[in-house]
Amino acid sequence: MTPALDDLGSLDLTKWIRAGDRLLWSQGNAEPLTLIEQLIAQRSQLGPLDVFLTLSFGNHLQKEHGDTLRFQGLGGLGANSRLSRLGVLDVHPMQLSQFCQDIHTGRFPIDVAFVQLAGPDSEGNYSAGLDHTYTDDLVTRARAVIAEVNTNAPLTRGTRTIRADELDAVVRTDRPIHPAPSAAPDEVDRRIARHVADFVPKRATLEVGIGTLPSCVLDALQHHRDLGIHTGMVTKPMLDLMESGAVTNSYKSSDAGRTTGSSLAFDPSLDIGQYPVLFRPSRQALSAGVLAGQRRMTAINAAVEVDLSGQVNAEYVPGGYVGGVGGLLDFVRGARASDGGRSVIAIRSRTSRGRPRIVPALAGGVVTVPRSDADIVVTEWGAVELARASLAERARRLISIAHPEDRENLTAAWRDQE
Ligand SMILES: CC(=O)SCCNC(=O)CCNC(=O)[C@H](O)C(C)(C)COP(=O)(O)OP(=O)(O)OC[C@H]1O[C@@H](n2cnc3c(N)ncnc32)[C@H](O)[C@@H]1OP(=O)(O)O
Numbered sequence: 001m002t003p004a005l006d007d008l009g010s011l012d013l014t015k016w017i018r019a020g021d022r023l024l025w026s027q028g029n030a031e032p033l034t035l036i037e038q039l040i041a042q043r044s045q046l047g048p049l050d051v052f053l054t055l056s057f058g059n060h061l062q063k064e065h066g067d068t069l070r071f072q073g074l075g076g077l078g079a080n081s082r083l084s085r086l087g088v089l090d091v092h093p094m095q096l097s098q099f100c101q102d103i104h105t106g107r108f109p110i111d112v113a114f115v116q117l118a119g120p121d122s123e124g125n126y127s128a129g130l131d132h133t134y135t136d137d138l139v140t141r142a143r144a145v146i147a148e149v150n151t152n153a154p155l156t157r158g159t160r161t162i163r164a165d166e167l168d169a170v171v172r173t174d175r176p177i178h179p180a181p182s183a184a185p186d187e188v189d190r191r192i193a194r195h196v197a198d199f200v201p202k203r204a205t206l207e208v209g210i211g212t213l214p215s216c217v218l219d220a221l222q223h224h225r226d227l228g229i230h231t232g233m234v235t236k237p238m239l240d241l242m243e244s245g246a247v248t249n250s251y252k253s254s255d256a257g258r259t260t261g262s263s264l265a266f267d268p269s270l271d272i273g274q275y276p277v278l279f280r281p282s283r284q285a286l287s288a289g290v291l292a293g294q295r296r297m298t299a300i301n302a303a304v305e306v307d308l309s310g311q312v313n314a315e316y317v318p319g320g321y322v323g324g325v326g327g328l329l330d331f332v333r334g335a336r337a338s339d340g341g342r343s344v345i346a347i348r349s350r351t352s353r354g355r356p357r358i359v360p361a362l363a364g365g366v367v368t369v370p371r372s373d374a375d376i377v378v379t380e381w382g383a384v385e386l387a388r389a390s391l392a393e394r395a396r397r398l399i400s401i402a403h404p405e406d407r408e409n410l411t412a413a414w415r416d417q418e
Pocket residue numbers: 077096208209210211212213231232233301302303304305313314315317318322323324325326327328331351352353355356357
């Protein structure tokens with residue numbers, strides 16, 4: 001029988017957490033902030049703990065919490081980049097599919113899980129709400145599962161619901177959901193989006209990464225028809241395309257008629273129950289066979305930088321991690337293995353500080369996508385295809401879409417490398 005803890009005052013984490021434990025919690029909009037605050041408050045009573053971080057939108061963790069909490073994680077995704085730049089985040093470079101599979105099998109053991117849930121439904125069961133990425137794996141595998149049920153989290157259709165007797169403790173809250181950061185697209189983003197849209201074939205199944213650029217790409221697909229979506233995070237622009245008829249999911253090879261995702265970007269104006277969306281754990285959604293089996297799987301993702309041979313860094317900038325492997329390599333390889341599929345890496349040619357993003361050598365030598373997996377690279381200056389091109393041809397093509405003021409330096413650097 002699950003203890004009902006109606007207010008946080010009755011929650012004493014020392015009942016469930018032991019010194020040396022590894023903790024993992026729901027990610028993105030689903031971070032259980034009440035439980036995290038309680039962990040921070042009680043940390044000195046709990047002893048040293050490994051806190052494993054995935055995607056975070058809030059700045060709740062501070063360097064000084066490192067007195068007891070050892071921060072580890074998949075990278076500098078979202079707000080975790082701050083911890084990396086402060087030098088207190090130990091990164092595990094893992095593909096998201098493998099990470100979730102390893103939690104599921106117990107090869108990457110999690111002792112204590114904090115999960116944000118929605119519900120209960122009319123039968124008394126809970127939904128993973130905004131994040132199905134690894135919630136099922138945590139509930140199945142962790143020694144202790146503590147749930148924060150948020151009345152603002154929507155009930156979402158997953159592959160299963162969570163029974164009350166699978167939870168060790170439940171805290172209820174009506175605190176607002178922490179929003180994802182958002183930035184308005186500018187003309188450069190729109191130019192990139194138009195180039196990307198040219199590579200989206202009829203009846204393609206799309207994966208679109210998160211961030212300003214990918215949202216802008218979705219806006220550029222308004223005149224397409226009968227597209228499908230099989231992605232990581234489901235966002236409002238995707239649901240808008242479902243309403244307009246650009247996305248029908250009719251030609252998908254699996255989950256036909258439904259958009260497939262693993263998490264939902266929270267938007268208080270959305271009634272997600274009205275849309276045919278199925279949320280699957282990432283270990284299923286990112287499985288190589290499922291992605292390769294999709295019709296014209298088209299993966300569209302951002303990156304930090306691309307080198308002249310087509311290697312992609314989506315993780316690291318001088319000074320720390322700002323991204324991670326995430327589902328990027330899973331989607332790139334799945335798209336390339338799919339019949340008629342394409343992988344598009346879309347980047348602005350320079351950062352906001354004028355640093356080139358097409359470079360002779362990647363920062364810190366960090367390769368997220370090997371050059372043998374390169375397909376299409378797009379900037380605001382155009383799009384080039386790298387698959388089946390020689391190294392010399394790749395360099396020539398990539399220099400042609402670099403910022404015009406960087407092309408001479410890049411050409412000289414390439415000659416030096418030859
Ligand atoms: C479930 C799934 O995972 S689905 C698949 C999608 N997931 C992935 O692709 C995982 C890997 N990708 C990512 O993490 C992200 O897409 C990123 C990091 C590559 C890009 O994310 P964005 O939000 O567009 O990053 P953005 O371009 O704003 O860069 C983030 C920071 O790095 C800096 N930066 C970016 N590129 C560079 C560069 N080449 N040199 C120096 N700094 C750079 C930016 O200036 C910015 O810094 P700031 O926060 O101080 O302003």
